[in-house]
Amino acid sequence: MDSALKNRNVELFGSLLCCQGIHSAESFKEAIAETSAKKIEELRLQDSTIEYLAPSWFAEFSALTKLSITSSAVKTIPSSAFAIPSDLQELHVDNCAIAHIDNEGFSGLCQLKRLLFTNCTSYPLRLHGLTSLEILDLSSNSIDRIEPGTFDHLDRLRVLILSRNKLIHIPKLIFEHLTSLHLDRNHIESLDPEVFLGLPHLEVLRLENNSLVELHRELLNPLLSLASLNLSGNSLRYLHQGTFAQLLNLSDLNLSNNELTSIPKGLFDNLPRLTSLDLAFNQIKQLETDTFGCIPRLESVNLEGNRLRQLPAAIFSGSPAMTRLDLNSNQIEAINRGAFQELSNLDELFLNKNRISHIEVGAFQGLGLSSIDLGENCLHSIHLACR
Numbered sequence: 001m002d003s004a005l006k007n008r009n010v011e012l013f014g015s016l017l018c019c020q021g022i023h024s025a026e027s028f029k030e031a032i033a034e035t036s037a038k039k040i041e042e043l044r045l046q047d048s049t050i051e052y053l054a055p056s057w058f059a060e061f062s063a064l065t066k067l068s069i070t071s072s073a074v075k076t077i078p079s080s081a082f083a084i085p086s087d088l089q090e091l092h093v094d095n096c097a098i099a100h101i102d103n104e105g106f107s108g109l110c111q112l113k114r115l116l117f118t119n120c121t122s123y124p125l126r127l128h129g130l131t132s133l134e135i136l137d138l139s140s141n142s143i144d145r146i147e148p149g150t151f152d153h154l155d156r157l158r159v160l161i162l163s164r165n166k167l168i169h170i171p172k173l174i175f176e177h178l179t180s181l182h183l184d185r186n187h188i189e190s191l192d193p194e195v196f197l198g199l200p201h202l203e204v205l206r207l208e209n210n211s212l213v214e215l216h217r218e219l220l221n222p223l224l225s226l227a228s229l230n231l232s233g234n235s236l237r238y239l240h241q242g243t244f245a246q247l248l249n250l251s252d253l254n255l256s257n258n259e260l261t262s263i264p265k266g267l268f269d270n271l272p273r274l275t276s277l278d279l280a281f282n283q284i285k286q287l288e289t290d291t292f293g294c295i296p297r298l299e300s301v302n303l304e305g306n307r308l309r310q311l312p313a314a315i316f317s318g319s320p321a322m323t324r325l326d327l328n329s330n331q332i333e334a335i336n337r338g339a340f341q342e343l344s345n346l347d348e349l350f351l352n353k354n355r356i357s358h359i360e361v362g363a364f365q366g367l368g369l370s371s372i373d374l375g376e377n378c379l380h381s382i383h384l385a386c387r
Helices: 026-031
Strands: 010-013 016-020 044-047 064-073 090-096 114-118 136-138 160-162 179-183 204-206 227-230 253-254 276-278 300-302 324-326 346-350 370-371
Touching: none
Parallel strands: 016 044, 044 064, 064 090, 090 114, 114 136, 136 160, 160 179, 179 204, 204 227, 227 253, 253 276, 276 300, 300 324, 324 346, 346 370
Antiparallel strands: 010 016
16 A cells, blocks of 8 residues: 555555545545556445545546445436546446436446446446447346336347346346346346247356246247356246257256246257256156157256156166266156166265165166265165165
8 A cells, every 4th residue: 555645544555546435536536646546457445424425536547447435325427427538448336325326327438347236226228339348247236127228229238137136027138249138136037938049159148036937938049059047046936848959059958946847858858968867856656768868968966855766777878978967856766777877977976865765786887976865864774786
């Protein structure tokens, strides 16, 4: 820290300036009077009681590339509030009680690449002029709708985060370069079949902890680049055969904590790159022999917390790469020989908290297990030949 600074509310670390507890424009000017504003590259304003941002505030910061305003009383963002004579790259506004944003509140930030506007407002955003924006984080606000035109001209956007809001409906999204979309922890009950048509390069889609009951059969078809899909914590009761049929690049699929009672035949067909499948804490009672079909790269399957009573012979034989299988907290009564056929790479097997009273001789034969959990079952003894 620069020992020449006398103001206790100001700390200077090289090109980083931290200002805390600013209560007026005058106090802000006084706080930075002993610094060379033209050399500051990062400015942090914290715990300020100022309610209005004047455009003249940042006029002297000609080298500024990153600006953070956190835990402040700012209520209004006027036109050209961030009129900075530099090419600001990142703007972070967090935990501010913002009640009004002018239509041109973000104007002049044509070089901004990252905007984090979190824990702030339910006020509809106007993002005019942010033509270089690549990352937009609007999480943990109280946004309950997306106004038409909100995302117009954000042609370079790669990451859009709308987590932890109050969204019920999602309009059709068109982003040529978007690779990551976070819609988790909202109140979304349904999705229009064409909502994802304009996202040809999306790789990550997070929809966990919403109120989805059903997915349209063709909803995910346009997402040919999708690698990670999280649908956990919804109320899905049924999935149509073919729901994931076009997702040839999918590697991580999370369907845990839903209300699924069965898995349609062929649901996981055509997923040649799938490595992780999570079906934990559903209400699945039965698995058919061909439930998992042929998934050659599948390494981890989680079926914990379902209602399975038995495992069909060779049910996982189409997944020889599997290394981890979790069947904890089901109602399995017996492990028959052949249940884990072809799983020579299996390293971890979890069968805790079932009703297992019998394990057929040779049930674990050929498995490369380093860990197996059979705790809290009904076993009186285990024959060494089971392995």
